[in-house]
Amino acid sequence: MSEFDLIAALRERLESSPPGARVRLGMGDDAAVTVPEGATATTVDAIVEGIHFERATAPPRSIGHKALATALSDLAATGAKSGEAYIVLGVPSGLGTDESLEIYEGIAALAERTGTAVLGGDVTRSDNMFLAVTAVGHLSSADAAVPRAGARPGDAVLVTGALGGAAAGYELLRERGVPDPPEADELRRRHLEPLPRLAEGAALARCGASAMIDISDGLGADAIHVSRSSGVELSIELDAVPVEAGVAAVAGSLGTDPLALATERGEDYELLACIDPEKVPEAVAALEQMGTPLTRIGTAAPGSGVVLREANGRVREPRGFDQLSQS
Amino acid sequence: MSEFDLIAALRERLESSPPGARVRLGMGDDAAVTVPEGATATTVDAIVEGIHFERATAPPRSIGHKALATALSDLAATGAKSGEAYIVLGVPSGLGTDESLEIYEGIAALAERTGTAVLGGDVTRSDNMFLAVTAVGHLSSADAAVPRAGARPGDAVLVTGALGGAAAGYELLRERGVPDPPEADELRRRHLEPLPRLAEGAALARCGASAMIDISDGLGADAIHVSRSSGVELSIELDAVPVEAGVAAVAGSLGTDPLALATERGEDYELLACIDPEKVPEAVAALEQMGTPLTRIGTAAPGSGVVLREANGRVREPRGFDQLSQS
Numbered sequence: 224m225s226e227f228d229l230i231a232a233l234r235e236r237l238e239s240s241p242p243g244a245r246v247r248l249g250m251g252d253d254a255a256v257t258v259p260e261g262a263t264a265t266t267v268d269a270i271v272e273g274i275h276f277e278r279a280t281a282p283p284r285s286i287g288h289k290a291l292a293t294a295l296s297d298l299a300a301t302g303a304k305s306g307e308a309y310i311v312l313g314v315p316s317g318l319g320t321d322e323s324l325e326i327y328e329g330i331a332a333l334a335e336r337t338g339t340a341v342l343g344g345d346v347t348r349s350d351n352m353f354l355a356v357t358a359v360g361h362l363s364s365a366d367a368a369v370p371r372a373g374a375r376p377g378d379a380v381l382v383t384g385a386l387g388g389a390a391a392g393y394e395l396l397r398e399r400g401v402p403d404p405p406e407a408d409e410l411r412r413r414h415l416e417p418l419p420r421l422a423e424g425a426a427l428a429r430c431g432a433s434a435m436i437d438i439s440d441g442l443g444a445d446a447i448h449v450s451r452s453s454g455v456e457l458s459i460e461l462d463a464v465p466v467e468a469g470v471a472a473v474a475g476s477l478g479t480d481p482l483a484l485a486t487e488r489g490e491d492y493e494l495l496a497c498i499d500p501e502k503v504p505e506a507v508a509a510l511e512q513m514g515t516p517l518t519r520i521g522t523a524a525p526g527s528g529v530v531l532r533e534a535n536g537r538v539r540e541p542r543g544f545d546q547l548s549q550s
Numbered sequence: 551m552s553e554f555d556l557i558a559a560l561r562e563r564l565e566s567s568p569p570g571a572r573v574r575l576g577m578g579d580d581a582a583v584t585v586p587e588g589a590t591a592t593t594v595d596a597i598v599e600g601i602h603f604e605r606a607t608a609p610p611r612s613i614g615h616k617a618l619a620t621a622l623s624d625l626a627a628t629g630a631k632s633g634e635a636y637i638v639l640g641v642p643s644g645l646g647t648d649e650s651l652e653i654y655e656g657i658a659a660l661a662e663r664t665g666t667a668v669l670g671g672d673v674t675r676s677d678n679m680f681l682a683v684t685a686v687g688h689l690s691s692a693d694a695a696v697p698r699a700g701a702r703p704g705d706a707v708l709v710t711g712a713l714g715g716a717a718a719g720y721e722l723l724r725e726r727g728v729p730d731p732p733e734a735d736e737l738r739r740r741h742l743e744p745l746p747r748l749a750e751g752a753a754l755a756r757c758g759a760s761a762m763i764d765i766s767d768g769l770g771a772d773a774i775h776v777s778r779s780s781g782v783e784l785s786i787e788l789d790a791v792p793v794e795a796g797v798a799a800v801a802g803s804l805g806t807d808p809l810a811l812a813t814e815r816g817e818d819y820e821l822l823a824c825i826d827p828e829k830v831p832e833a834v835a836a837l838e839q840m841g842t843p844l845t846r847i848g849t850a851a852p853g854s855g856v857v858l859r860e861a862n863g864r865v866r867e868p869r870g871f872d873q874l875s876q877s
Contacts, residue, residue: 355682
């Protein structure tokens with residue numbers, strides 16, 4: 224199949240994605256033309272075979288899903304509504320047309336679910352497979368965007384959902400003899416097909432969140448990003464951190480601490496938000512309507528850095544995923 | 551150097567790029583936030599080591615330049631003004647920090663020259679180096695965008711600048727014993743650091759171009775894209791095609807036809823435009839002010855397909871660059 228034929232086939236798969244009210248020129252032109260209103264949030268994210276996923280453990284459909292999900296998660300962290308996406312696919316010679324199309328099926332399904340119009344892309348040969356996704360979201364105004372830099376001393380530190388599921392799912396997928404807990408399928412799904420917290424991010428923005436980030440590098444590492452950008456200390460009580468069901472069982476089998484899976488490994492794509500404590504009840508109620516727990520895990524204070532405090536008062540060093548340090 | 555440190559270093563290099571009047575949140579947040587006016591044109595383009603460039607022949611600076619240039623060239627083809635760019639860099643383990651930074655110097659220099667704000671990106675390990683660039687341009691309205699699909703029977707077919715320079719430059723860079731013509735440095739630059747025709751694209755749009763495309767795959771292949779999208783035949787007189795100075799000498803050394811380099815090889819990043827013949831003089835005058843030749847090479851007619859006609863009346867088959875067909 225030639226490049227043009229493959230692109231045509233991939234385009235066909237994506238034409239089912241919702242066209243988007245803002246779209247004037249879509250796929251097949253040199254550039255897509257849209258008419259945005261208010262402000263626009265744009266993010267790019269790449270996932271690479273051997274670094275972010277292994278084809279042995281990740282079905283093609285989930286590779287496509289995850290590539291789009293990680294980009295949409297960045298939009299969620301600013302409070303934006305998802306609008307459009309652009310996909311670059313690097314295809315190794317060993318990847319069949321069917322697998323390429325399955326990758327795009329995963330993208331198209333999540334695009335549909337999140338109201339995202341896939342408007343363009345590029346397909347190229349590459350030694351290892353990669354996907355680079357650009358996601359464009361929309362905000363009523365630039366002031367509506369929640370930055371990393373807005374946390375103030377006294378703000379409550381909150382986290383959506385529960386953590387550790389993606390890391391536990393990854394360990395189960397590696398098939399190193401860890402027995403399946405009852406939640407095993409859900410844990411694997413957390414790793415393979417995370418769902419970006421778009422509605423939750425928008426609700427937290429409406430409720431007045433001062434700073435937000437998605438937990439992609441690990442709770443500790445992402446808290447450091449907020450702390451540095453905002454110029455505050457974030458103090459987190461580890462026994463308040465919500466740990467996903469089944470994570471403790473997997474951690475037990477591995478002989479490790481569930482909190483290490485929940486705070487040091489990342490890829491949960493939950494949101495970490497800072498917010499005036501008076502606004503917490505409203506935010507909790509708003510997310511409850513979506514069926515998503517919102518848990519207070521700490522407080523912002525004058526100073527710098529991140530303190531992860533155990534129930535016994537001992538302080539842990541924040542750790543996170545930093546791929547270029549890995550050998 | 552860790553991922554975070556490398557990103558910080560790369561970010562520093564790019565902070566010199568013009569911030570852009572529309573930008574509210576720039577680098578370092580989960581997503582960049584801008585306030586567009588009118589309509590937005592968005593394109594993504596990837597270049598991969600071993601497919602689009604070889605590190606043996608392409609200095610890191612030119613790799614960065616070319617990655618951004620190819621994306622901006624797509625904006626030029628819609629008539630948009632360049633606004634913002636987002637860069638994904640896949641870094642092989644053999645690539646040093648200095649080389650990574652030089653790549654970004656090439657991006658930053660072209661960004662500055664074209665008034666493009668580099669607002670975000672992602673850096674990841676990868677077996678082979680790749681760069682994926684998202685470029686966002688701005689238009690006064692969606693109607694101002696020139697599509698591929700607007701060519702009408704009777705339109706003149708025009709091309710900016712001259713063709714074949716990039717292919718000739720590539721042959722010189724391969725060092726297969728082709729002697730340098732006097733224009734050798736310029737030909738190599740055409741291959742390594744093409745300049746997107748942004749001002750020319752905007753002028754052609756203002757002058758009423760009905761269809762436009764940038765010549766990345768080769769004149770014949772790109773003419774086919776316009777022909778298919780517009781539902782017209784494009785008839786091109788090969789002896790009217792402007793061939794870059796020095797191309798004939800390189801073609802002679804290779805024992806090939808200069809017109810093959812000019813029409814079958816691509817990467818010249820000139821613009822192919824269709825326009826009402828009555829508007830041609832105004833368009834030629836507008837581009838003359840920029841020092842850019844605009845040459846009529848053919849005519850759109852009812853029908854389909856692309857006819858490349860030699861001076862003797864013989865018709866050539868259009869050929870172009872189709873990477874996935876290459877073994």
